[in-house]
Amino acid sequence: MAKKNIVVVGAGFAGVYATKKLSKHFKKNADVEITLIDRHSYFTYMTELHEVATERVEPEHIQYDLQRLFARRKNVRLVTDTVTGIDKKAQTVTTEHGSYQYDQLLISLGGESNDFGTPGVKEHGFELWSFEQAMALRAHLSAIIRRGAAELDPAKRKAMLTFTVCGSGFTGSELIGELIEYRDVLARDNKLDPSEITLQLVEAAPTIINMLNRTQAGKAAKYMEKHGVKIMTNSMITEVCEDHVNLKGKDPIPTYTLIWTAGVRANSIVKKFGIETNPRGGRLMANEFMQAKDCNNIFLAGDSTSYQEPDQPRPVPQIVQGAEETAAKAVEGIIKNVDQTDVTIKPFKGAYQASVDSIGSKYAVAQVLEKWNVSGFIAVLLKHAINWMYYVQIFSGYYLFQYFMHEFFRTRNNRNVFRGWVSRAGNVLWSVPLRFFYGAMWLWDCWTKVQGSESWFTDKLRLPFEWITVAATSGASQATKAAATSGASEAATSTVKAAKGVFSLSYMYGKEPLMVFDKMPHWFESITKVFIPNMQMALFFQKFMTCVEIVIALCIFFGLFTWFANAVTIGLVVVFCLSGMFYWVNIWMIFVALALMNGSGRTFGLDYWVVPWMQKHLGHWWYGNVRSHYDGVKTR
Numbered sequence: 001m002a003k004k005n006i007v008v009v010g011a012g013f014a015g016v017y018a019t020k021k022l023s024k025h026f027k028k029n030a031d032v033e034i035t036l037i038d039r040h041s042y043f044t045y046m047t048e049l050h051e052v053a054t055e056r057v058e059p060e061h062i063q064y065d066l067q068r069l070f071a072r073r074k075n076v077r078l079v080t081d082t083v084t085g086i087d088k089k090a091q092t093v094t095t096e097h098g099s100y101q102y103d104q105l106l107i108s109l110g111g112e113s114n115d116f117g118t119p120g121v122k123e124h125g126f127e128l129w130s131f132e133q134a135m136a137l138r139a140h141l142s143a144i145i146r147r148g149a150a151e152l153d154p155a156k157r158k159a160m161l162t163f164t165v166c167g168s169g170f171t172g173s174e175l176i177g178e179l180i181e182y183r184d185v186l187a188r189d190n191k192l193d194p195s196e197i198t199l200q201l202v203e204a205a206p207t208i209i210n211m212l213n214r215t216q217a218g219k220a221a222k223y224m225e226k227h228g229v230k231i232m233t234n235s236m237i238t239e240v241c242e243d244h245v246n247l248k249g250k251d252p253i254p255t256y257t258l259i260w261t262a263g264v265r266a267n268s269i270v271k272k273f274g275i276e277t278n279p280r281g282g283r284l285m286a287n288e289f290m291q292a293k294d295c296n297n298i299f300l301a302g303d304s305t306s307y308q309e310p311d312q313p314r315p316v317p318q319i320v321q322g323a324e325e326t327a328a329k330a331v332e333g334i335i336k337n338v339d340q341t342d343v344t345i346k347p348f349k350g351a352y353q354a355s356v357d358s359i360g361s362k363y364a365v366a367q368v369l370e371k372w373n374v375s376g377f378i379a380v381l382l383k384h385a386i387n388w389m390y391y392v393q394i395f396s397g398y399y400l401f402q403y404f405m406h407e408f409f410r411t412r413n414n415r416n417v418f419r420g421w422v423s424r425a426g427n428v429l430w431s432v433p434l435r436f437f438y439g440a441m442w443l444w445d446c447w448t449k450v451q452g453s454e455s456w457f458t459d460k461l462r463l464p465f466e467w468i469t470v471a472a473t474s475g476a477s478q479a480t481k482a483a484a485t486s487g488a489s490e491a492a493t494s495t496v497k498a499a500k501g502v503f504s505l506s507y508m509y510g511k512e513p514l515m516v517f518d519k520m521p522h523w524f525e526s527i528t529k530v531f532i533p534n535m536q537m538a539l540f541f542q543k544f545m546t547c548v549e550i551v552i553a554l555c556i557f558f559g560l561f562t563w564f565a566n567a568v569t570i571g572l573v574v575v576f577c578l579s580g581m582f583y584w585v586n587i588w589m590i591f592v593a594l595a596l597m598n599g600s601g602r603t604f605g606l607d608y609w610v611v612p613w614m615q616k617h618l619g620h621w622w623y624g625n626v627r628s629h630y631d632g633v634k635t636r
Contacts, residue, residue, distance in 0.1 A: 011040070011042075014108035014302030015108040036070070039083075041080045041629055049128050050177075053137040056415045064396070064399050078634075079630060079633075081096055086105070086107075093105065105297060108300070110267055120241055127259070141186070147160055148160030164257060165199075168203040169210075173359060176199060176359070200229070201229055209221075211355060224359065237258075278315070289348065290330040297337060300326070302323040361380070364376070366383070388400060428598060431598065432604050442553030443554070449546045514583065559605015560606040573587075
């Protein structure tokens, strides 16, 4: 069979989603190769640009390397280059440094900011539609506040300390939400009163956030105004200058910071593709199967695509859900063409489960299935859940984990939905003495099990497993009977003591401590019998577990694989409790283990060297070499 080449142009939400789906479908077909072309070596998580621009998260939070995303996908080839044209007759995609032949083509180049020709936006304004623009805005916000704090002229100072956002869509309103929180950080760092920093939201329409119903938009507006945002509706910006913005029929706004989020259009390069575009926004026109008109092997998806359902007033919205759904429909068509099947593909039908607008890290408003209105804490969690779902859909556990870390545990200035309570900002140095104590305690406990009359390395059963005692008594040798009887006697004595125990979380002089369980729960006993059915296995298990405890103790004491060792400790304590071998006075061990999981081995421990070494070498082994530029590199 001749080789089939599928080329995907653009590694945005739609392009990555489609490439993952195609790669999975054709993973056993050696005759299909997928080439993913993008001008960057990474995928930018566009919906979080405002978080980077306002220093809520670090830049790496929204940069997902394509090698990591497609590791082990042997049928995917990565190309870092800028697409310059498409030859439909020759079926080739031309880039600045080469050309690529295709049998099936998916165009998902995304969009770019649309300033509608407003004078001065490019020269004096800031946009937020790329990683580079987010970083430029981040640098400007920090610099202009420093200049404003030092400025002595009152009028100039006020202009420098005024941030104006043009456009109240999702991008503009979410940016204002981040600026509300960032204002306090900037004020603190520059010795300003937060009230000196002015935030303005300028909208040409009579209302704001017009993608949501008026109830939810009203809640968002109320939240903004409560936190000092000046909302200016019916205000059209006609010109952007260095130190002010002109409005149609209104007084100018003195400001050195105009952030333009008022519109989006298709990537300008698509005009050169010879495919029909719509007059508004320059988006490529698609049919109901996400094919370019008159080209059954060219498919379209994402923000650069325009398709208007017969019963809808406007085309598919330029949002993540729209990108995913158009990409899914395009993938169906590509698979049908490559596999040459007679499968009937249904026309595109958009289904947008939820629309969420986050106004900062702690507040959001949402519409769910066009039926329910949700706001506040639950809406913020819903926004995170939507992001989590995308990682699940593209099969990226690595970046799902990174998302959790960046959004919840590595944030600064209390800027997460839990108001900083879960942020990992403590100095683990103070947990080192606790680590040494905890490891030494485990070692001492193990010492009593490896020597003397109480050793667990003899043929004397130390575990309170009654079914083994009964079996040994009925069918074992006399010597084994004696050992089993002795073990049963000790277990029975332990049970009696436990029955007389007194509940306490600390030792009470003269009192017997209470066991968590004086005997195994029935369900746990049934599971244990499967793994330890007889005396031989029980004796092996008690010796093996002693060795495991010694290894864990050494790892904790010397700070080696500390997170894993303490996680295993927690598991063992739970098993000991269920086995009827653990006291309430020792339940503190679980909470100590949880505390030590917070990187305690990275200070005065072997993890200081071992963990970075593993991250480097295991990451290389699994993902290959992460690069700034991919030139036809096949993923591993």
